[in-house]
Amino acid sequence: MSARQFYIVLAISVITMKMQKLPCLVAGELGKDSWIFFLVYTLINIIGIVLVFVILKRLDLKSVLKSSKNKFFNILRFVLMVVTLLYFLVQALLVYEHIQGLFANTLFDSLSWSFFSLLLIFAVFFLAHRGIENIALNFELYTWIIVVSLVLLAIFGATQTNYSVILPLETIDFGNILSKLQMFSCWFGDFFLVLYLSVKARDIKLSKTLFVYTASMMFMTFLVVVFIGIYDKVAPLAPGLISVISEQSLLDLSIGRVDWFLILFTEMGAILACAVNLYFANLCLHSAFPKARPIYLKVFNVAILYVLDIFLLVDLNAKIRFFCGFMCYVTNVVSVFTLLVLFGIILFKSIKKDDKNIGINTKKTALKGFNSRDNKKPKSLIKGDLGI
Amino acid sequence: MKKTLVEKIKSKYTKDSQIKTVELGNGENKITIFYIESLVEKSLFSASVLSPLQEFLKTQNLEKTKIKLEKIKTEVLSLFSIEEVKETNNILKDILCGSAVLVIDERAMSIPLYKTEKRSVAEPPTSKVIKGPREGFVEDIFTNIGLIRKRLKTPNLQLVDFVVGKQTNTNISVVYLKGIAREDILDKIIKRLKKIDIDGIIDSYYIESFLEEGRIKFFKRVGSTEKPDILCSKLLEGRIAIFVDGSPIVLTLPFVLFEDLQSSQDYFTIPAMATFARIMRVFGLIFAVTAPGIYVALQSYNYRILPINFLISILSSIEGLSIPPLVEILVVLFLFEIITEASLQMPNSLAMALSIIGALALGNTAVDAGIISPPSIVVVATSSVALYVIPDEISENRLMRILFTLLGGIIGLYGVVVAFIIIVSYLTSIKSYGVPYFVPYAPDIKSDKKDAFIKQDVQSMVSRPKLLAGSNLIRQKSKEKQK
Numbered sequence: 105m106s107a108r109q110f111y112i113v114l115a116i117s118v119i120t121m122k123m124q125k126l127p128c129l130v131a132g133e134l135g136k137d138s139w140i141f142f143l144v145y146t147l148i149n150i151i152g153i154v155l156v157f158v159i160l161k162r163l164d165l166k167s168v169l170k171s172s173k174n175k176f177f178n179i180l181r182f183v184l185m186v187v188t189l190l191y192f193l194v195q196a197l198l199v200y201e202h203i204q205g206l207f208a209n210t211l212f213d214s215l216s217w218s219f220f221s222l223l224l225i226f227a228v229f230f231l232a233h234r235g236i237e238n239i240a241l242n243f244e245l246y247t248w249i250i251v252v253s254l255v256l257l258a259i260f261g262a263t264q265t266n267y268s269v270i271l272p273l274e275t276i277d278f279g280n281i282l283s284k285l286q287m288f289s290c291w292f293g294d295f296f297l298v299l300y301l302s303v304k305a306r307d308i309k310l311s312k313t314l315f316v317y318t319a320s321m322m323f324m325t326f327l328v329v330v331f332i333g334i335y336d337k338v339a340p341l342a343p344g345l346i347s348v349i350s351e352q353s354l355l356d357l358s359i360g361r362v363d364w365f366l367i368l369f370t371e372m373g374a375i376l377a378c379a380v381n382l383y384f385a386n387l388c389l390h391s392a393f394p395k396a397r398p399i400y401l402k403v404f405n406v407a408i409l410y411v412l413d414i415f416l417l418v419d420l421n422a423k424i425r426f427f428c429g430f431m432c433y434v435t436n437v438v439s440v441f442t443l444l445v446l447f448g449i450i451l452f453k454s455i456k457k458d459d460k461n462i463g464i465n466t467k468k469t470a471l472k473g474f475n476s477r478d479n480k481k482p483k484s485l486i487k488g489d490l491g492i
Numbered sequence: 493m494k495k496t497l498v499e500k501i502k503s504k505y506t507k508d509s510q511i512k513t514v515e516l517g518n519g520e521n522k523i524t525i526f527y528i529e530s531l532v533e534k535s536l537f538s539a540s541v542l543s544p545l546q547e548f549l550k551t552q553n554l555e556k557t558k559i560k561l562e563k564i565k566t567e568v569l570s571l572f573s574i575e576e577v578k579e580t581n582n583i584l585k586d587i588l589c590g591s592a593v594l595v596i597d598e599r600a601m602s603i604p605l606y607k608t609e610k611r612s613v614a615e616p617p618t619s620k621v622i623k624g625p626r627e628g629f630v631e632d633i634f635t636n637i638g639l640i641r642k643r644l645k646t647p648n649l650q651l652v653d654f655v656v657g658k659q660t661n662t663n664i665s666v667v668y669l670k671g672i673a674r675e676d677i678l679d680k681i682i683k684r685l686k687k688i689d690i691d692g693i694i695d696s697y698y699i700e701s702f703l704e705e706g707r708i709k710f711f712k713r714v715g716s717t718e719k720p721d722i723l724c725s726k727l728l729e730g731r732i733a734i735f736v737d738g739s740p741i742v743l744t745l746p747f748v749l750f751e752d753l754q755s756s757q758d759y760f761t762i763p764a765m766a767t768f769a770r771i772m773r774v775f776g777l778i779f780a781v782t783a784p785g786i787y788v789a790l791q792s793y794n795y796r797i798l799p800i801n802f803l804i805s806i807l808s809s810i811e812g813l814s815i816p817p818l819v820e821i822l823v824v825l826f827l828f829e830i831i832t833e834a835s836l837q838m839p840n841s842l843a844m845a846l847s848i849i850g851a852l853a854l855g856n857t858a859v860d861a862g863i864i865s866p867p868s869i870v871v872v873a874t875s876s877v878a879l880y881v882i883p884d885e886i887s888e889n890r891l892m893r894i895l896f897t898l899l900g901g902i903i904g905l906y907g908v909v910v911a912f913i914i915i916v917s918y919l920t921s922i923k924s925y926g927v928p929y930f931v932p933y934a935p936d937i938k939s940d941k942k943d944a945f946i947k948q949d950v951q952s953m954v955s956r957p958k959l960l961a962g963s964n965l966i967r968q969k970s971k972e973k974q975k
Contacts (some may be wrong), residue, residue, distance in 0.1 A: 108936060207906045211793050220903050227910045227917075234921045241920040241934040242913075361797045368909050375913055 109240035110305035111312060112247050115320040117380055118294050119254065120373035121195065124202035126291050127328050127345040129424060131335055133284050136270050139328045141281050145292065146321035148285075152295030153317060155443060156302070157310040162450045165303050169391040177449075184445050185392035187438045188300075189385050193405065194290055194431060196381035197412050199374050200228065202344060204413070206371060218414045224375070229406040231379035232386055233399075236304045239379050250373040253366040254346075258327055260363065261349035265333030290431035293439055300384045346370055382409065497598045498524045500580045511587060516545055521554045523564075524595045526583075531590035532605040541592060541603060544568045561599045569594075569603060577602045585661060608632050613639065616718035616740065618883055623760035625721040633663050633737035639720040640667065644727065648672070654685050656699070660692035663737040664699065672730050674962045677925045681732055681745060696739040703734070703745060706922065711888055713924050715744035715751050722756050730961030746924040746960060748931050750944060752884045753777075758947060766947040774945070776881035781892045783875040784821050785900030785908045787868070791817040793904035810865045818901025820864050824872045825894060827858075832876075927959045 130138045331345045334352045350363040389401045505511045514525040548568045577583045577600045590606025616628035629636045652666040704713045726744050734743040753773050758766035831850045858864045899907030922929040932940035940957045942948040955965045
């Protein structure tokens with residue numbers, strides 16, 4: 105994956121994954137201060153991204169994903185992979201769930217979602233199966249369509265919104281914002297995306313990554329401001345930020361909902377973002393069980409996604425408090441545990457730096473062959489690459 | 493008793509009355525010539541082979557001197573590029589390919605005399621232009637290669653020849669520009685051509701399927717052209733051409749999707765117009781494939797998207813229809829497909845009658861009878877016209893149109909969008925001899941975009957496409973340097 109593709113995937117993924125249910129839920133809890141929530145959220149993730157780059161400077165993530173001679177390391181890697189698998193599956197699920205919500209009123213009132221979602225599940229599976237390079241190519245191809253749609257929707261919305269809603273600034277309740285940050289922490293962890301994308305990307309730079317991320321989140325925050333301005337007029341359980349902005353934007357023109365096509369284009373980005381998360385979930389599962397055939401693991405993950413969506417999260421709105429209450433602990437544990445483990449490995453590596461075998465072989469990656477459509481066992485699962 | 497070479501040849505074709513034999517001289521100096529009457533140029537045979545040989549024999553003292561093959565070759569038939577043929581099977585192959593084979597003293601030589609029944613070079617029906625060259629390839633491979641040589645007068649134009657097909661012995665030539673085309677791609681193509689083991693190659697389409705990579709062969713993966721000017725520009729970009737004798741269609745590799753969005757007309761107009769035309773082609777393509785599906789989806793599920801006045805007019809048009817929108821549009825689509833197929837098979841004299849019947853049956857009677865509605869005819873008709881913006885990809889687009897219609901009718905825009913994503917994702921994963929299908933947009937290659945959607949003038953196209961050409965990327969000096 106080229107650096108350009110990396111930045112595109114990052115920018116579109118963070119926007120399309122967050123423009124869905126999260127702003128509605130946050131606005132329901134924080135009202136006018138929701139945009140501050142997103143600013144703090146951005147700040148935390150910027151710190152996370154910097155930490156990720158510190159880790160990447162000292163440690164090649166590819167080597168962490170590989171088996172080692174050291175049993176302790178293997179157990180640690182297994183646990184690490186299982187927890188990150190959980191994170192990516194939840195992210196994929198949240199996006200997936202939203203796509204259903206988008207079509208729910210127009211389509212799935214009369215049709216069975218559990219049956220017709222198989223098409224979407226196949227699409228996501230197919231994209232993830234073809235590999236991150238292919239997903240990145242798709243992102244690259246749709247970039248302008250998605251960006252133009254988002255900008256047009258933002259402009260339409262910006263002309264309709266009431267900006268004074270976010271005032272007065274002095275009444276901002278930071279304590280409440282911080283508690284809600286904890287509540288919605290399952291949406292956190294964009295730095296995870298940076299961390300795992302780096303496995304496949306080359307020549308990425310911290311400054312550019314931070315710029316792209318911050319610009320994307322600033323745009324997102326602007327969308328949230330627009331959304332809050334319009335929010336008064338719509339039902340509290342809005343289907344998603346972009347739908348609400350779009351719904352209000354062209355009403356006065358009496359030209360129907362042609363803006364709906366713009367939503368569809370942005371949803372393409374959401375489907376691709378869902379595939380990115382599923383791909384990394386597959387990657388984690390494969391690293392946890394390197395001997396299993398990749399295709400079985402991919403099918404297992406996608407089946408989990410389907411089952412969770414159909415049977416557990418059939419109505420996210422109704423179960424959101426329970427879901428967030430549970431998931432916030434999982435996400436916090438995943439974030440802290442992952443960073444601690446990675447720093448631990450770096451520390452361990454620096455202590456053992458005299459050992460020649462500690463050198464990590466970046467050329468032989470455990471992920472080689474993972475993207476390929478063949479079901480062959482990866483050739484390079486060579487034990488002892490870490491040589492600890 | 494051991495058979496002579498002449499007897500061996502005769503024993504192989506005993507039942508073929510077409511193979512003629514001419515015997516000259518006598519005794520040890522007996523010359524036998526084999527040829528097929530319908531394949532050799534009779535006047536050339538008579539004037540340049542038979543008469544000079546007879547004259548030559550008259551001047552020789554046949555009883556004392558023994559005539560050698562080399563002597564005939566150098567003194568009598570020096571005009572021809574003659575080769576000695578060793579095995580009986582090869583001798584027969586040459587006779588069947590239109591050569592006259594001369595046998596003397598148990599040795600044989602092949603004299604190329606083939607007569608080619610060919611049509612004259614004319615503008616191909618599929619790539620007509622208002623401005624620009626009007627020459628098109630014909631069925632004769634030598635004429636076609638000559639048309640290229642006329643334009644590319646360089647020793648770098650190289651040919652690799654093959655004979656493929658056990659029964660047809662079809663001549664195939666791989667043509668490329670040395671130093672520009674990628675050697676690895678050339679090797680791959682030659683390797684694939686060498687592997688072909690088939691009884692016959694009737695047309696370049698037969699070769700195409702052997703050159704395609706990948707298991708699913710739904711989308712076009714090999715480029716083709718009928719025009720020498722287009723082929724020359726493709727060769728200059730680093731592509732490799734495959735000529736097949738008997739076919740006016742020349743195959744080109746590697747193939748990228750954007751090739752079909754370009755037209756030779758684009759190069760004989762101002763860049764702004766070419767850009768506009770290319771954008772229209774893309775919209776036309778997407779419209780052609782998805783319009784019936786989107787129409788059915790809008791009518792069935794997502795009608796709120798439509799402006800209210802427009803919705804009212806559509807509702808009034810479909811009032812009284814007894815069949816659901818999906819069935820209605822499928823009926824119109826199938827009627828259109830049947831008419832298209834029939835018009836292709838029908839004699840030209842009946843085509844007019846068919847159009848009238850089609851127009852009347854579809855346009856008036858079916859609407860009056862309440863079987864189909866006017867909007868669905870408009871949608872299918874415009875979509876069908878739009879299919880022809882990219883004539884090279886009509887087959888796959890016609891099938892995809894039906895797929896999108898079915899999905900749009902069953903699960904609305906959700907189905908159309910998801911299917912679109914799956915298809916595009918599949919296409920992005922395709923590589924034609926290592927070159928991604930969506931280049932120069934996915935992956936993004938800035939320098940290659942000068943001849944993409946936004947076409948720039950010839951002077952700006954300084955470099956060849958990065959992934960197509962080998963190391964020789966520079967086509968011309970930059971504008972500034974030329975000044």
